[in-house]
Amino acid sequence: TASIAADGVFMQTYRQLRGSRAVRPVRLRQRDEMAWRVTFHGEGHQGFQGPYREAMSALCQELLSPRLPLFVPCANGASGLADNRDKFLPRPSAHSPEHLDMFYFVGQVMGVAMRTRNLLSLDLPSLVWKQLAGVELDEGDLRGTDYSCWSTLQFRDEDGQAITRERFEELFSIPFTACLTDGTEVPLLPGGEGVPVTFERREEYRALVIKARLEEGKRQMASMRAGLCSVVPEPLLGLMSWEELERRVCGSPEVDVASLQRHTRYRCGVHESSPHVRMFWEVLREFGQAERRLFLRFAWGRERLPLESDYTEQSEMKMFPSDRGDGDSVLPEAETCFFIIKLPRYRTKELMRRNLLSAITACREINY
Known part of the structure; x- marks a missing residue:
């Protein structure tokens, strides 16, 4: 049983259930309607299903809020461009041992949602679901989360034509670094901060940025997938498309x-x-x-x-x-x-x- 106040639901649940190792993965694999019981301090209830569902809803809401350091909005949300403006990605800089253990717990909660059929209100893009399902990422996943970055990497002029050397040198004065979703700047090669991107090396720069951006949450995603696989057998995930996995964890955000x-x-x-x-x-x-x-x-x-x-x-x-x-x-x-x-x-x-x-x-x- 998780005994929690009405606020701070994620951290209280994590510390009681994951932090103390009170709930073993084998318990989470059962197909009960609830993976654990919840009681809210100072609130009465006639059963446990209602508090459990409310706690899971609050957990999801808190998980994607600035109150926790685990997720950040997609760049498309900040720029107001293209799709997935309401989606969230793992924060690249959240990679301490405690943060990674929290991501492991997030994966377990996803597995619990599949087992109990209590769907989660988590707005995550294909870039997340593909990695959880073991599907290879592609350039389209960057476009779907940071259209501005993807568009810049096309190196096209205002008319959509391949950029010339002269125009490139007018527009671009950048080093071999990449800016991640949470604003962290990382070098793309040793000493990249001091290496300018030239016209001749633009395609090398493009490939390195795409790789860095698609892998920016690699450690966090590995922890989430490990947590998910502790509840749902890995071979079963291999039978699902990433779309099916998303549907099984979150259903549809549209209320029909x-x-x-x-x-x-x-x-x-x-x-x-x-x-x-x-x-x-x-x-x-x-x-x-x-x-x-x-x-x-x-x-x-x-x-x-x-x-x-x-x-x-x-x-x-x-x-x-x-x-x-x-x-x-x-x-x-x-x-x-x-x-x-x-x-x-x-x-x-x-x-x-x-x-x-x-x-x-x-x-x-x-x-x-």
Whole structure:
């Protein structure tokens, strides 16, 4: 059991479960709904599934935040160019023994997600998933994370033509160094800081930069893969494409309202045809993805729906009438352990929208 406060979830979980070696990999390989139990200090709950899911959601959110030194946003996010602007990469400079052990634990958490089918809200690009799956990286992975760097390395002029010597010498005055995702500057060859890149050596420079950038998180990725393989057999990973691995660990970041509606059950006089239920689905469809994820976390403690093939009775949403009546100011309630939403019979769609938004954005202390 991990006993944690509502903040600092990753480090508390890591220290209790990984740091103390309290949980052996063989325990993590079981296909239980939970890999361990979670209790939140000062918060009541009726079961352990809700706190577990909430803790895993908080862990993922914290893992990608500046509060921890493990991940940094892709360069495309900073530049506002091309794809993957919302993705994160391992921080190249986070390579101390403790940092690498944390990355090992991150890999274990990924394996646990595959075993328990509790998907993780981790926004990571192909460059990460390919290395976890043992797939060779290529230049496209650099383009997908740092388009500006990749574009510069094409050595083209404004018209897209191969650059001339004269134009090269006008535009480029650079040494044999590379700037990594976290801003760390590294030499590409011994004493590279003092070796200028000439027109004749531009292709050598290009190859060295691409190699350095694709391998900048090599140690971190090796630790993550080792942690993953301690929970999921390595031969099994060899049977998966990197896309399949990502899907098994994280599912889809898009909350499909139609899928959720198909897997909702109605109880105690609530019916799919009830006016307030129809209003609820209309409002949820009108929500953006961020608001839909907030709703899922409010109702279930996690931000991603199961894969369509992985739904069970436990992962279907159950809709009940409100225990506190149907007044205009009564907010929806949730029991995250059982994926239960208790919905008042609001008179108007606007009341439904306003109170649902209030519940999912303000009610962080939930009775699990």
